[in-house]
Amino acid sequence: MSALARAAVDLGAIAGNVRTIAAVTGTDLMAVVKADGFGHGAVPVARAALRAGAGWLGVTSASEALALRDAGITAPTLSWLHRPDDDFASLIAAGVDVGVSTTTHLHAVAAAAHRLGAPALVQLKADTGLARNGAGGDDWPELAGWARKYEVEGSVRVRGVWSHLADADVPGSPALARQVTTFEEALRVARGAGLDPELVHLANSAAALSAPTTRYDLCRIGLALYGVDPFGATGPGAFGLRAAMTLRTTVVNVKRVPAGTGVSYGPEYVTCGRTTLALLPVGYADGLTRAAEGRAAVWLGGRRCPVVGRVAMDQCVVDAGDLPVSIGDPVVVFGPADGERTPPTVGEWARWAGTNPHEILTGIGARVARDHHHEGAESS
Structure with a gap:
């Protein structure tokens, strides 16, 4: 049975975006494939990004990390949001780096490593001003101290220190400089505790493209990986990113109606003249x-x-x-421009909805079929 709507994902665009961003940053990249690759499909996106040169994958949860491993993807992967009672042993056994933000989580990870008989790879997250996850204030020296203690014991290896930026997508924001300063202090404290992380990372998509002081060893790319300008441009961006997803459907009913016709519930819209109404089989369960x-x-x-x-x-x-609309006519809900064909972009849908492109992309429901292709060649 055919789906009523289909999201075509251009893996060639994903790969091209990786190469474009890497040329700007001059660093290794972490392709963030959380939330099923921002709705694009985590496994095919991860494979495309890795083939294009990304060295790392980033996810939010243990289940997302293990799904990549189950698909045969062995690349270095960081998973950064967990409950203290998560199955850390499975992550350790799978060689997944565990993001750690509290001593409570660190103790649980170390205990799991001790039971397993293998050290856990951890990356300590500092709160540099976002006030979400991460350790800040007096909690950071305590976390670094415990991490070093567990390193000496052999249950933990601190592979990285990292943080996340609050508003790198706001050009000229003074908060960015303050966060870099706070991050540098967090690094000083960590190294003073005896830690020697091989990976230091702070930059997200916006910072990777525009703020050299945030790039360090690795840049985490989420929105830009999928070809959306993190600064909100609706046309071809200055960075040369290519939108990877096109959301398509078809007309399933057509009505020629007179002025004064109420449309849909309410109705809150009434036609002001004779017009043609086309019904599309997509709604808010599909991301609209x-x-x-x-x-x-x-x-x-x-x-x-x-x-x-x-x-x-x-x-x-x-x-x-x-x-002259007919049943079966093709419709593009959003997608990249192609010559004179200028459908709405996902950025425009985000602006119309008063949200960000992330929410639009991840809100596309499961009944929308995903079709992955690479430079015109279909792939499963």
């Missing part, structure tokens, strides 16, 4: 958030047509005006 109502558009019949009325769970309505 209701927050974009009244602003969103799709590419239909060679131009942008507005989405009108309330977006439902499974469908939405497009006002096609006087276009």
Whole structure:
């Protein structure tokens, strides 16, 4: 049975973005493939990124890391968000680096390593101003001290020290310089405790592309990996990134209606003249958030047509005006520009919804089929 909507993922674009970013940073790259590769498919994206030269993979959870290992991917991988009672033994046995932000987690990781009889690879995270995960204040020297103690005992090997930036996508933000200073102090404390991490990393996509002082040994690329300009450009970005995903569907019903026709629930939209309404079989369960109502558009019949009325769970309505629309006509919800063909971008959908592109991409539901191709060659 065919899906009502399909997300075409260009792995050639993923690979090209890795090479483009690496040329800017001059560092190794960590391809962040959490949340099923930002909705693109973690395993195929990881393979494409690694083939293009990325040296590391980054995920949020133990389950994501182990899924990569189950797929036969053995590349260095960092998993950074866990409960203290997570199955750290499985991560250690799989050779996954464990991100550690508290002494509670460090004790649990060391205990699991001791039971397993093999040292855990850990990367200590400092809180440099984001006030989320990571250790800061007096907690950081304590964490570094315990990590060194466990290193001496042989249950832990501290492979990295890292942190995350709060607003690197805001050009000229003074917070970035403050975070770099705080990070440098955290490194000084860690080294003073006797730690000698081989990897130091701070930069996310935006910082990797624009802030040389944040690059250190490794840059973590998430949004930019998928071809979205982290600074919000809606056209071809200055960095030469290529959007990797195109979300497509088809028209499943067409109505020619008079002025005064209410559309969808409410109705909150009423036609102001005679027009053609096209029904699309995609809704908020497929990633077309209701927050974009009244602003969103799709590419239909060679131009942008507005989405009108309330977006439902499974469908939405497009006002096609006087276009000669038929059932089965192709629709691009978002995707990269191609010559004179300029469908909406995922960045525009994010702006219409008052959110970020990450939420749009990861919100695309499971019933949207993913088709992976590489430079025109289909692959499974």
